[in-house]
Amino acid sequence: MTxxxxxxxxxxxxxxxxxxxxxxxxxxxxxxxxxxxxTQPILWMxxxxxxxxxxxxxxxxxxxxxxxxxxxxxxxxxVYGNAMSGGIPLLFDRExxxxxxxxxxxxxxxSIVAGRFLYIEAVALAQTLLILGLAALLGVSVRTxxxxxxxxxxxxxxxxxxxxxxxxxxxxxxxHHGTFFMLLGTLGLPLLFCSTALAPVDAMPTWMRWVALANxxxxxxxxMRPLVLGGGSFxxxxxxxxxxxxxxxxxxxxxxxxLKGKLA
Amino acid sequence: xxxxxNAPAIRVTGLVKNYGEVHALAxxxxxxxxxxxxxxxxxxxxxxxxxxxxxxxxxxxxxxRAEVLGLDVASAATEVRRGVGYVPQEITSDPYLSxxxxxxxxxxxxxxxxxxxxxxxxxxxxxxxxxxDRLAKTYSGGMRKRLDLGVGLLHDPELHILDExxxxxxxxxxxxxxxxxxxxxxxxxTVLLCTNYMDEADRLCDRVAILDRGRGVACDTxxxxxxGLGGDVVTLVASERDGAPPPDWAKLLxxxxxxxxxxxxxxxxxxxxxxGDRALPKVLEATVAASVPIASVSLxxxxxxxxxxxxxxxxxxxxxxxxAPAAGGRRG
Ligand SMILES: Nc1ncnc2c1ncn2[C@@H]1O[C@H](COP(=O)(O)OP(=O)(O)OP(=O)(O)O)[C@@H](O)[C@H]1O
Ligand SMILES: [Mg+2]
Numbered sequence: 089m090t091x092x093x094x095x096x097x098x099x100x101x102x103x104x105x106x107x108x109x110x111x112x113x114x115x116x117x118x119x120x121x122x123x124x125x126x127t128q129p130i131l132w133m134x135x136x137x138x139x140x141x142x143x144x145x146x147x148x149x150x151x152x153x154x155x156x157x158x159x160x161x162x163x164x165x166x167v168y169g170n171a172m173s174g175g176i177p178l179l180f181d182r183e184x185x186x187x188x189x190x191x192x193x194x195x196x197x198x199s200i201v202a203g204r205f206l207y208i209e210a211v212a213l214a215q216t217l218l219i220l221g222l223a224a225l226l227g228v229s230v231r232t233x234x235x236x237x238x239x240x241x242x243x244x245x246x247x248x249x250x251x252x253x254x255x256x257x258x259x260x261x262x263x264h265h266g267t268f269f270m271l272l273g274t275l276g277l278p279l280l281f282c283s284t285a286l287a288p289v290d291a292m293p294t295w296m297r298w299v300a301l302a303n304x305x306x307x308x309x310x311x312m313r314p315l316v317l318g319g320g321s322f323x324x325x326x327x328x329x330x331x332x333x334x335x336x337x338x339x340x341x342x343x344x345x346x347l348k349g350k351l352a
Numbered sequence: 353x354x355x356x357x358n359a360p361a362i363r364v365t366g367l368v369k370n371y372g373e374v375h376a377l378a379x380x381x382x383x384x385x386x387x388x389x390x391x392x393x394x395x396x397x398x399x400x401x402x403x404x405x406x407x408x409x410x411x412x413x414x415x416x417r418a419e420v421l422g423l424d425v426a427s428a429a430t431e432v433r434r435g436v437g438y439v440p441q442e443i444t445s446d447p448y449l450s451x452x453x454x455x456x457x458x459x460x461x462x463x464x465x466x467x468x469x470x471x472x473x474x475x476x477x478x479x480x481x482x483x484x485d486r487l488a489k490t491y492s493g494g495m496r497k498r499l500d501l502g503v504g505l506l507h508d509p510e511l512h513i514l515d516e517x518x519x520x521x522x523x524x525x526x527x528x529x530x531x532x533x534x535x536x537x538x539x540x541x542t543v544l545l546c547t548n549y550m551d552e553a554d555r556l557c558d559r560v561a562i563l564d565r566g567r568g569v570a571c572d573t574x575x576x577x578x579x580g581l582g583g584d585v586v587t588l589v590a591s592e593r594d595g596a597p598p599p600d601w602a603k604l605l606x607x608x609x610x611x612x613x614x615x616x617x618x619x620x621x622x623x624x625x626x627x628g629d630r631a632l633p634k635v636l637e638a639t640v641a642a643s644v645p646i647a648s649v650s651l652x653x654x655x656x657x658x659x660x661x662x663x664x665x666x667x668x669x670x671x672x673x674x675x676a677p678a679a680g681g682r683r684g
Contacts, residue, residue: 094463099463102460102463103460103461105460106457106460106461109457110446110449110457113448113449113453114448114449117448117487118448184442184444184447185440185442185443185444186444186445186446188405188410188440188444189438189440189444189445189500189503190461191410192408192410192433192436192438192440193433193458193461193462194430194431194433194434194461194462195461
């Protein structure tokens with residue numbers, strides 16, 4: 089019955105696609121989940137920008153409405169939330185035994201990670217476009233045009249890659265899902281506030297600046313912000329891309345080590 | 353596939369697995385021949401699931417060697433998995449996919465030439481056509497087990513590993529599982545069946561290994577294991593005939609092969625025999641040949657439970673022979 093095994097690369101592609109399809113089945117079954125993940129950034133956009141409407145922070149270009157300023161931050165935080173929760177279904181697969189059954193099939197272990205990763209990237213793309221659409225309704229247009237939108241998607245993907253890798257590794261590493269959620273809840277807000285997402289570094293106390301400068305979220309925001317507002321420099325983008333790639337390299341390296349041990 | 357065709361289906365030597373202080377496997381030896389239904393019988397915590405996980409390369413053993421279909425599990429786990437259909441102890445199908453979607457998903461992972469067509473075949477085989485489009489989470493326990501059995505059938509592998517497939521099922525669902533195993537046997541497949549129900553091992557398995565605390569304590573055919581306890585007892589009662597004397601049981605049966613002793617008590621004879629299944633026909637032939645009319649016959653065989661008792665000094669599991677729901681049967 090078993091067909092001659094296809095070449096490893098064909099096999100890997102098919103296994104990844106089968107698993108990607110499974111995640112989309114789940115999405116179809118739990119549409120409220122999607123609505124919910126999409127609502128969160130919308131609420132940020134609406135409430136936080138209304139609250140801070142009059143804010144003039146040191147380091148903000150004069151005349152920039154806060155709403156326009158924070159668009160890049162909301163985009164980044166959405167990527168963060170989405171990527172960091174990417175490991176959750178794996179956590180449940182692991183706890184209810186599905187993962188064991190999956191591992192008993194002759195698939196490449198990496199296809200489990202690849203399938204999940206592609207799914208998260210697809211959702212992130214949809215969210216990014218949605219937020220940009222909403223921002224446009226609120227009067228924030230991407231000054232750098234279509235190329236800028238592409239750039240925003242790309243930088244989001246770069247941040248998402250490393251974070252997803254960490255999330256998947258964390259899902260395999262924790263002993264109990266409670267730990268995972270606790271870590272996620274504890275890390276989220278400090279990382280958001282200690283980044284340039286909501287305020288420029290100039291508005292921060294010194295210790296916070298150092299954290300913000302090393303925070304991968306800031307790399308992403310600092311590239312996305314000029315893409316939204318205009319006035320970016322090539323050097324700025326290269327620096328952000330380099331920072332994010334370095335973060336990805338470390339994150340993927342750590343995750344591969346963890347996953348290799350766990351996905352026996 | 354590069355498997356070695358004449359190697360045994362499974363060969364395990366000196367397998368050791370420790371979970372910290374717990375010695376789950378303490379030097380297990382096992383050999384399963386191709387085409388047989390082999391039972392791994394043991395109480396909760398004996399090490400059955402641990403053995404299975406090592407065989408599939410899901411757990412690394414701390415010592416010893418495991419070969420499946422002639423392949424070393426430690427170095428060729430992927431090939432091993434290609435040749436094995438696995439039905440885990442817990443229910444594992446995806447609750448958020450329908451039965452059909454579950455099967456198609458796994459069919460694709462096994463790279464079957466036509467995943468859709470094959471899934472339909474398997475749906476029919478396990479009798480889930482009518483529920484195929486319902487989410488698995490709406491299935492009954494028995495239906496979900498059947499779905500898992502179906503997943504194990506998809507790539508029609510040479511070796512099937514079923515870990516306590518009838519645990520927690522009602523009588524009807526258990527019988528279905530038994531039929532499933534019988535069908536695999538008919539198709540010449542090898543089956544490794546983990547169970548802690550001795551009636552199940554007794555009725556389904558060609559050979560049984562009794563496992564206790566990570567060690568094999570006995571391994572043979574169910575009847576040989578039971579014969580080893582000192583044989584079976586045939587009880588005959590002749591019908592009463594007016595005026596006729598009771599049959600001379602000792603003369604009638606005493607000299608037969610396999611008969612060890614005959615205790616006559618009027619119309620009743622209590623005959624100790626070796627291998628009751630083979631002795632009983634001989635005993636009956638002899639009585640019929642002597643025209644002794646028979647009112648009743650019974651054959652009493654020691655159970656595998658008794659075998660376990662003999663080898664370990666403990667009972668297998670209280671009430672394990674009853675098709676009771678999983679109450680207490682499942683570990684944490
Ligand atoms: N992940 C684990 N961590 C620690 N101990 C474990 C783990 N898995 C199994 N054990 C222990 O190893 C021993 C063997 O367990 P195993 O699951 O192989 O038994 P089993 O024969 O399958 O039992 P059951 O009939 O209850 O399924 C038990 O003492 C069990 O508690
Ligand atoms: Mg078990």
